Amino acid sequence: MENDSTKTEVFSWIKSLLAVVVLVIVCRQFLFTPVTVNGGSMSPTFQDNDRVMVLKMSEIEHFDMIVFEAPTSSDKHIKRVIGMAGDTLKVMNDRLYINDALVEEPYLEENKASSPFALTEDFEVVVPEDCLFVMGDNRLSSGDSRLYGFVPKDNVFGEVKIRFYPLSGIGLPE
Incomplete structure (x- = not known):
């Protein structure tokens, strides 16, 4: 028994x-997967070796931080969505315009304060269908859509929802 x-x-x-x-x-x-940040292209929002959780079932919007396969390699990159399909993006004098409307970028303030140079060179693009235009928060040191072009939506793994390491930085990214 x-x-x-x-x-x-x-x-x-x-x-x-x-x-x-x-x-x-x-x-x-x-649903979700952990990802390790490599490099400083998203500084100060994320630092090298930060660990984040990516939600795979998310509706991507302007300024979301996403993880995607870079168009030039199979590496996973983390960048901020600046433009979506159909958007006309223009940067003039380090100021971003989306569809002719000036957009504030508070996540760049720390980098602007510490740089004597403009963070973003002037450009104008129209985002094609089924694509995104992404840039890192550390604009002076970021390989992003300015370098490798538009990111096909099919390359997106998901949206960064929370940082869980280091413990001192746990929380929702801004």
Whole structure:
């Protein structure tokens, strides 16, 4: 009798562990995944080796931070969405205009304060269908759409939702 209850208990634990493993695999495959930031192109928002959680099922909007496969390599990049399909983007005198409306970029203030140079050179582009235009927050040191062009929406893994490492920086990114 005691042997049967032990077997039942062990079997119950095995079923529970398998259920947890399957749940983790499904969540990671379809809902969210952790990503490590490489480089300083998103500084000061993210630093090299920060760890973030990416939500795969998210509606991407202007200024969201996304993880995507770069058009020039299979590397995962983290950048901020500046333009969406159909947008006309213009930067003049370090100021961003989306569809002729001036847009404030508060996430650039720290970098602007510490640089004697303009962060973003002047340009004008129209974002094609099914594409995004992305830039890093550290504009002077960011390989982004200004360098490699538009990012196809199909290359997007998801939206950065939370930083979970380092512990001192846990929280929602701005």
